Amino acid sequence: MAFSVEYRTSALRLCLVLLFAFPAPAIITGAAVVYRVGDSAGWTTIGNVDYKLWAATKTFQVGDIIRFEYNPQFHKVMQVTHRHYRSCNTTHPIATHTSGNDSISIASHSHHFFLCGVPGHCQSGQKVDINVLHNNSPLPKTPSLAPPPLTTTPTPSGANHMLSGFEEMVLRIGLLSFAFLYFY
Template identity: 60%
Template sequence: MALAGKGFVLLMVMAAVHITNAAVYKVGDSAGWTTIGNIDYKQWAATKTFRVGDIIHFEYNAQFHNVMRVTHAMYRACNVSAPLATYTTGNDTINITRRGHHFFFCGVPGHCQAGQKVDINVPRNLSTTAPTPSALVSPLVPPARIPVPSPSKAVPFSALKDGFGSFGLMAMAVVALLVFGSA
C-alpha cells in the first residue's frame, strides 16, 4: 500500500514539474489571428522557442476566421479540403504534445494565401527537462523560461497562477513524499 502511495506522489511531482515549465503563446501577440495589418506569422514563430507542453492560443473574430490544423503538404498548398482538426470558437488553445512541426492556417477562402498561416516548430534536440532548484533560486542566474510579461512575449504558465511557482510546487511535493511516503 505504501508503495502505491509513493508512486502516486511521484506522479504528482512529475506532473507539477511538467506544468510549471509550460508557456502560453498567443499567436500574433497583441494582433492575434487575423489578416488585418499583414502580420508575418512566420517571423512571429521564428522569435519563439516552443517546447512540448506549451500552449498555443489563437484569438480571433470567429465570424471572419477559424483555425485548421493540417499536414505539411496541405500547409504549403493552402489546401482546406481535409484538415486534421478545425477550431472555430475565436478563443482556441492547443496543447503541444510532441516535437516537430505543427501546421495551422485559416480556412476562410483567401486567408491562407494572404499569409494567415503558422508553422509551430518544436525542435527535436531541445531539452524539455526542468531547471534544477538551485538554478531557480540563484540571484545571479535568471530563470530561462520566465520572461517579463509583455504583449510580445510568452507568459510562462507558472506566472499565470498565484502561489509558490515551480520551486514551491516541487518543495510541497517533496514534503508530501516525506509525510505520506513513510505511512
C-alpha cells in the same frame, strides 16, 4: 542530536532572516508557456502580421499551449499536413477550430501546421508553422520583442516561469517548517 535552547533559538532566527531577507528561488522549470499567436494582433489578416517571423522568435516546447484568438465570424483555425500548409489546401484538415479562442496543447516534437480556413486568408499569409525542436539546452526560452507569453501552472514541459506570490509563500513556509523540525 540534542541542541541547547540558545543554539536552537539562534538557528531558527537565522533561518527566519534568510527566508525573509532574501528572495526565494525565482525560477521553476517545468511550466507550460501559453503563446498567443500573433501576440497582441491575434489571428487575423488585418495589419499584415508576419506569422512566420512571429513563430521564428519563439522556442516552443512539448506541453506549451498555442492560443488562437480571433473573430469567429471572419476566421477559423485548421491544423493541416505540411503539404496542405504549403498549398493552402483546406479540404482534409487534421482538426478544425472555430471558437475564436482556441487553445491547442503541443504534444510532440515536430512541425505543427495551422492556417485560416476562410478562402483567401491562407494565401494572404494567415498560416503558421509551430516547430517544436528536440532541445536539451539548459538555457531558458528567449522572449520575443512583443508582449511576453502568458504562463500557466507548472507542467512537465521544461519551460521556465516566475513563482507566483502563493507559490513563493508555500515555498517559504515549507523551508521554515523544515528548519523548525530540524532544530527542534
